[in-house]
Amino acid sequence: MILNTTDNGIKGDEPRLVLYRRDGENKWIWLGSYEFQPQKDVWYNLAVKVQGNWIRCFINGEQVIALIDTKYNSGGIGMGVNEDNMTNYYDDIVVRPIPPPDTLFADNFDNGVMDSLWNILQGIWSFPPEDPTFVRGSGITHFATVAEDCDWTKYRFQVRTRIIGSEFVPSLRSYIFFHLQDELNCYRFGIYSGTGLDLYKRVEGEWIFLGNYSFIPGKNVWYTLKVEIQSDQIKGYLNDTLRITCTDNKNPFLNGGIGIGVLESEEMVTDYDEVLIEPMTGQ
Numbered sequence: 001m002i003l004n005t006t007d008n009g010i011k012g013d014e015p016r017l018v019l020y021r022r023d024g025e026n027k028w029i030w031l032g033s034y035e036f037q038p039q040k041d042v043w044y045n046l047a048v049k050v051q052g053n054w055i056r057c058f059i060n061g062e063q064v065i066a067l068i069d070t071k072y073n074s075g076g077i078g079m080g081v082n083e084d085n086m087t088n089y090y091d092d093i094v095v096r097p098i099p100p101p102d103t104l105f106a107d108n109f110d111n112g113v114m115d116s117l118w119n120i121l122q123g124i125w126s127f128p129p130e131d132p133t134f135v136r137g138s139g140i141t142h143f144a145t146v147a148e149d150c151d152w153t154k155y156r157f158q159v160r161t162r163i164i165g166s167e168f169v170p171s172l173r174s175y176i177f178f179h180l181q182d183e184l185n186c187y188r189f190g191i192y193s194g195t196g197l198d199l200y201k202r203v204e205g206e207w208i209f210l211g212n213y214s215f216i217p218g219k220n221v222w223y224t225l226k227v228e229i230q231s232d233q234i235k236g237y238l239n240d241t242l243r244i245t246c247t248d249n250k251n252p253f254l255n256g257g258i259g260i261g262v263l264e265s266e267e268m269v270t271d272y273d274e275v276l277i278e279p280m281t282g283q
Contacts, residue, residue: 010135
């Protein structure tokens with residue numbers, strides 16, 4: 001018997017995704033909903049992120065409900081339907097701990113899935129069946145972000161990356177994006193075979209050069225890209241060696257989320273792993 005729970009899911013007799021809390025045997029408390037018409041014989045990805053008193057609900061990777069409820073602070077998980085003799089199918093169940101207090105965000109992709117906080121904006125994101133421990137971005141362009149409720153200011157952001165390349169152009173590209181306001185306003189740091197290691201700022205879609213370190217990247221080689229951001233100070237690292245230092249004293253972006261990907265239309269195939277964001281001193 002389920003007595004005290006928080007319940008997130010789809011109800012076919014309601015054109016919405018619903019979040020309820022159950023207090024006792026028959027007392028359901030409505031907490032939130034999202035207008036949505038479910039369909040028969042369609043797979044949906046439901047996810048819930050619980051951190052402190054915050055409850056965030058996702059469907060197919062999109063956050064649709066976010067609220068605070070102080071009733072229950074711990075407990076297990078479950079799945080199922082306790083009404084209407086319903087027949088459902090369930091698959092790919094994953095439970096992961098929230099990153100520790102000294103980590104803002106982390107994703108190692110070890111379970112063959114991307115964290116539900118990722119927002120896939122462009123391209124194809126997949127896990128190679130021969131080694132599903134990293135994520136592969138491909139397509140004409142590919143771009144994924146973690147930006148929802150990410151008002152981060154001073155942080156260290158690093159990613160391991162490997163460039164497979166493109167069948168259509170000889171260039172190699174892999175980038176990380178930070179202090180992301182939106183796709184047209186952000187910083188970008190990463191590898192381009194034509195110049196080496198580059199740091200750019202994008203303002204209303206226009207790319208502004210901030211720094212470069214010349215080197216020749218190789219195909220199918222794992223590199224670690226890392227940036228440290230404090231106020232208008234930016235440091236860029238390649239394999240833990242400082243290569244670019246920049247002070248952006250012209251209307252710098254002082255907070256924002258992060259992203260990974262390639263926005264050039266070159267059908268670049270790039271692998272990403274071990275995404276880690278940590279607060280800098282004074283965060």
